[in-house]
Amino acid sequence: MPGKYHIEAKLSPNRHRVPGRVSLIDWEEGCLKCTVCVKQKCVYGVYKDRQIDPVSLADTADMLCRHCYQCVQGCPNRLISKSINPEYEMMGDEYWTPAILTQLYNQAETGKIPISGAGYTGPFSGPGFDSMWTDMSEIVRPTRDGIHGREYISTSTDLGAKPSYLSFLSDGSLDMMPASFVEIPAPFILTMPEDRLVSPGLSEALAEAAADLGTLFLNSAENIEEGSGRAKRHLMPRLNKGSLWPDLKAYERFKVVEIDYWPGLERWLNVFRKVNRHTVISVRLPFSPGFTGLLGPLVEAGTGVLHLTADNHGRGLGFESNSQDAPVLIDLIREAHFHLVDLNIRDEVTILISGGIALAEHVAKSIACGADAVALDLALWAALECRVCRDCLVQKACPVEIESSPVNWARQRFVNLAGAWHNQLLEVLGAMGLREVRRLRGEVGRVMFFDRLEEESFGPIFGRRKDGKK
Amino acid sequence: MKPAIKPVPSRYKNPLSKFKVTRANACVNCLTCVQVCPHGVHWDSGGKIQMPRDNLCHGFACMNKDCYCVDQCPSRALRVTLNPVYDVLGDRRWTADLLLSTWHMAETASVPGNNLEYKTGDSGGGFDRIELILPDKKVKASEKEKVSTSLLLNRRDDGRIKLEIGLPFYGGGMSFGSVNLGTMLCRARAYSAWESLVCTGEGGFPEELIPYQDHVITQVATGLFGVREDTVQRVPMIEFKYAQGAKPGLGGHLLGDKVTPAVARMREAVAGNSLFSPFPFHSVYSIEDHQKHIDWIKQINPRALVSVKVSTPNDVDMVAVGSYYAGAHVIHLDGSYGGTGAAPDIAKKNIAMPIEYAIPKVHRFLTQEGVRDKITLIASGGLRTAHDVAKAIALGADGVVIGTADMVALECLRCHNCESGRGCPRGIATTDPELKLMLDEDWGTQRLINLFSCWRDQLVGFLVKWGMKSITELVGRTDCLRHLDYEPSSEEQ
Incomplete structure (x- = not known):
């Protein structure tokens, strides 16, 4: 049996006072x-x-x-x-609520999962992730002891392409490019939030944390030379059309590179893949109207990872009916997943998503909807006590001086948060009777959606919902 | 035989309240306020005015009436304001109003008159969006006398006892260790007084409960703590706990701090060490194994009934039918939003479905299978009020199980610190030798008796309005319900 993946938490105290409710x-x-x-x-x-x-x-x-x-x-x-306490109520916004933020601060401080007595306190359901529940299994599945037990639950995931079949030449040699993928021990990678204050120290801390966790740190290519030798192996540079190195061979030292989508990217991908056979290519594109149409050709051209992004509230980007009514991640991910299933190429590509992942449950729920892994962004800033106040967007000083976070402190905070989330993922998987997170991907039968439960349980009793849902 | 009702005020000097009455030094002790207030807020002892009883105040509802103490005070010494504490108390499921009104019911055995929302919470779905359709009709006391709230638990003709409880609800399992022995005793006495039952939880059967053993359910859970031949033999019902709503699929965990020597002795474990109750039963991987389990209990206690407590997964209907065929008398569904003990927040919020969905699903499936009248369907997990009880039964349950409401009656205010350190700062969910002294057993017993009386009284009132003679007539009567998020039915329009 392989060694158990364990994330070592260490107390890393908050630098700032957390306002109480x-x-x-x-x-x-x-x-x-x-x-x-x-x-x-x-x-x-x-x-x-x-x-x-x-x-x-x-x-x-x-x-x-x-x-x-x-x-x-x-x-x-x-x-x-x-x-x-008005100071508490003013923290964050309607998505990154004060309760979510303070819980993230605690997890980053201690690495412990949030536990409390006396039942659930929140709303019955809500938009997006709050409109689904995860399943559990009562008696009939084989033995499993969750986080306390003898049998490990694997949270490893592969990033990259897996061909559906192998083809050989008449002499028995392989008639195709070898599959290239990277295994990460937990279904998340680290990245920086796009529109927040960053600093070289924070890049370094993320790179080191990615190395500690055995995962990847997705960072813009300009800053990619930073970080220790050990951390370099966990870097995943993000490129765009304007910032490409002339020598594509030079990208060979990265396990995965990410490139922002542009129309016609497929041709460049073919060139890249000829020069560089081993590096996994991740293509980043937003969950925007008509995005599914782009997926098939990208996979065809050898994309290993589709990195689909949403906004910080887990909503699609560029939809006319802006923000509040834009489609939510749980629908967008399912759309992407089932589109690829219909094309019979789902297993040839990995879906990575980001934006609006604020709680550990969002990781499990995203995966159940069809993602393979998530990139953590703003939640990592919350690990550094970010108040999600947006002051940094208007060039005002950060109330928690995030840019001056000591590297080792920040690094441990990232590790602690990842550890707490990993343990929570194990709880959810254990309850479902799953021993591998890979098996959760797209398993929509292992989750329950609000609309369906209402229709099944209440439909025969109360008829039709006023909001038009069945 | 109904137990006696007695008023039991809060054990604290200042009961929490929605309104705050302040008396300034300008008071001349004329006692005018004592005379004008119909609600007993102002009172005197030997002619000397006392601290006002804020929790009885009706607040601004008295304004412009002759009873408004603020206007009537000749020296203008009184002020009524909203209590800032009111904004801070409670949460979406247990709102400040629900907490305050449950305390009021435990204190007086009557529903609060001061405009508190005592029927429902504010969670925005499930029970909180379902209403009882009650005909506008006066309820006469003589009609109420004729209504039965008894519930027969054994519907199999298998020669076992025909156990009948006086209320359509009984007490959910809370183990010795997770709660104080005093708390267990309060519950055991109150449920005995009402001819109902209370479950031990998985922490053994303290000897102090033996006088109430005819009203105790012994729980057999995965850790088998405290399960012995004699604890199985002395009770009328045994409950198999497969999972619990607050942490479905995760098992139990008693933190080392709470494992005092007494707890350790009861559980045959070592003091100070955390105790895990694993998930699932490692001897049960099929419905046949499950049946073997039930047979084993039935063999040890030939008269007792068997209840099977499960959580609410997608296939909860199949689980329920399976339990029937395995020989269970009671199938107990524990929905995901309830629970009293400590649990990971991710589990409380996300794992398994809310009980509101599970009840009609299982009721319908058992009916289709043709076994609905052979098994008793019990629901729990987030039932807070008499209205919730009626809604659960109308959705298809025979009865319900209560946990948190009992704790609230004992003045739990849901601070959520049950699990940490020494445990409950109010002496309810703790084994700390000092903290547990905060709870007086006679006080607690009477608070619970009062709460149950008030709930029963409300239930009886509903039944009279619907023209029903027994709570059993309400089962599955979804025509008594309306959901505020659904288009009104043709009759209602």
């Missing part, structure tokens, strides 16, 4: 000076050494409080109360 209101006037004050009885010692944090000028009690309300309910003169 709730803040303390503490009227000290009117205090009765009880012999034993409720504050002394706090189970979590919130009031011990309480002070105003010198950097953020925030109350340390707000960071430590676990909201048990014993003090609120116990003070005889009712001098303690709680209120919503």
